[in-house]
Amino acid sequence: MPRRYDPDRRRRLIDAAIRVVGRDGIAGLSHRAVAAEADVPLGSTTYHFATLEELMVAALRQSNENFGRVLAERLPKDGQGDLAADLAGALGVWLGGDRTGVELEYELYLAALRRPALRPVAAEWTEDATALLARRTDPVTARALLALLDGICLQVLLTGGSYDEEYARAALARLIP
Amino acid sequence: MPRRYDPDRRRRLIDAAIRVVGRDGIAGLSHRAVAAEADVPLGSTTYHFATLEELMVAALRQSNENFGRVLAERLPKDGQGDLAADLAGALGVWLGGDRTGVELEYELYLAALRRPALRPVAAEWTEDATALLARRTDPVTARALLALLDGICLQVLLTGGSYDEEYARAALARLIP
DNA sequence: ATCCCATGTGTACGAGCGTACACAACGCTT
DNA sequence: AAGCGTTGTGTACGCTCGTACACATGGGAT
Structure with a gap:
């Protein structure tokens, strides 16, 4: 059997788990599914992650890092523009095209x-995101903004409705003192 | 075999499904678990609800009705008090004691x-709840309030943190023009 | 009274699952 | 170079699940 001593087998397993959740949801997450997706034998997944929860923890953590990186890009510290507009815009980008990514991240988050x-x-995640927002406003407002962002995003995703960026901007703006 | 021709077998199955989800989560929801909980044979659940999704739809609908009833009670139309305080108070009641009920409703909702x-x-649900809130403010604000409520509630539940009612009241108040 | 069909019941099948465990291979320490 | 512990592999067991299906039953239309 080739491919022994895979140096970053763990990371490959996490990536595979994220792909599985993205495709079939958490309900489809299993040691076997991850093993097949990562093209490793079943025993390897159970060795590195004894529990599926461990795998979810690792996947959620990596997912948060991705999310945080994107948010940081779209929210420069020195931005003097309208914070509400920036946030509403970021949400628009997330919800704009293919929603698979957002659904994946939210599913892990909500788990x-x-x-x-x-x-x-x-x-x-909420602490890191709050800290990111706090670069442009006070911490209390940052927390409230994050909650409202979560709520708006959730309602769009859960009801299958469309995203109204101008409405979101206006609502977010009200929270900023 | 006794108990043939059960007039409201459907309702009893839905109640059983809600209890199962409350106890074991959606992950524990199965035809067999519901059958055992409702004390009916397996075939009966598959007859009334061919799919588990059908069962979830019925459970979520009933759960929403319960939630809506409680919200309506705590939000009298003629209330001239502080709307933000009323909402923050309602959230406090929900998140106060045993969180099993809220977790159950949110799990079905998030599904x-x-x-x-x-x-x-x-x-x-979001439409009904918005209509309820709109008795005390305008529809646009009602939607925003609902989103923020969702977001705050979610953050408390997901992070396992404690609920700060005064913070919630202040944040909600900012949304009211 | 008769018949039909919605409803209720029991059982069996095949698939997928977590888990466990014995064994193989290889780097690292000594 | 020898031994040991980490990492990798293959297989098997027992369990739960959705699904299907054949049969029982009795209310209601005719």
Whole structure:
């Protein structure tokens, strides 16, 4: 059997897990599915991640990093423009084209509702995101903005409705003192 | 075999499904689990609800009705008090004691993210709730308030943090023109 | 009274799952 | 170079699941 001693087998497994969740949702996440997606034997996934929750934790953490990087790009510290407009624009980009990515990230994020093991990672995300927003406003407002962003995004995704950027901008603007 | 011709077998199955989701989460929802919980044979659940999604749709709809009833009680039309305070208070009651109920309702609600069949029901809920809030403010503000409520509630539930009612009241108040 | 069909019941099948475990291979320490 | 522990591999067991299907039953239309 070739491919022994794979140096970053863990990372490849995490990437595969993210692809599986993106395609079939968390309901389709299994050791076997990840093994097939990463093209490794079943035993390898159970060795590196004894529990599916461990795999989810790792996937959510990596997913958060991706999300944070994009948010940081779209929210320069020295931006003197309208913060509400910037945020509404970022949301528009996320929800604009293919929603697979956002759905994936939200599904992992929301999984924390029933899986205490994921909660610290979810808390990490909100803290990091708040810190990012706090570069342009005070921390309390940042938290509120993040909550409203979550709520708006969620309503669009859950109801299958379309995203109204101008409405979002106006609502966000009201939160900024 | 006794108990033939059960007049409201459907309702009993839905109630059982809600109890199952409340106890074990959507991941634990199965025809067999519902059958055991409702004390009916397996074939009966598959007869009334061919798909688990059908069962979820029915459960979410009933769950929404419960939620809406509570919200209507705590939000009298003739209330001349502080709307933001009322909403923050309602959230406090929900998140105060046993969170099992809220977690159950949110889990079903959030399931719409990956299950298009649930989206119309989720959309129904946001419309009904918006209409309820619109008795005390304008429709646009009502929608924004609902989104912020969702966001705050979600952050508390996902991160496992505690609920700060005064913070919520202040944030909600900013949305009211 | 008779018949039909919605409703209820029991059982079986095949698939997918987590888990466990024995064994193989290889780097690292000594 | 020898031994050991980490990493990788293959297989098998027992469980739960959705689904299908044949049969039972009784209410309601005729």
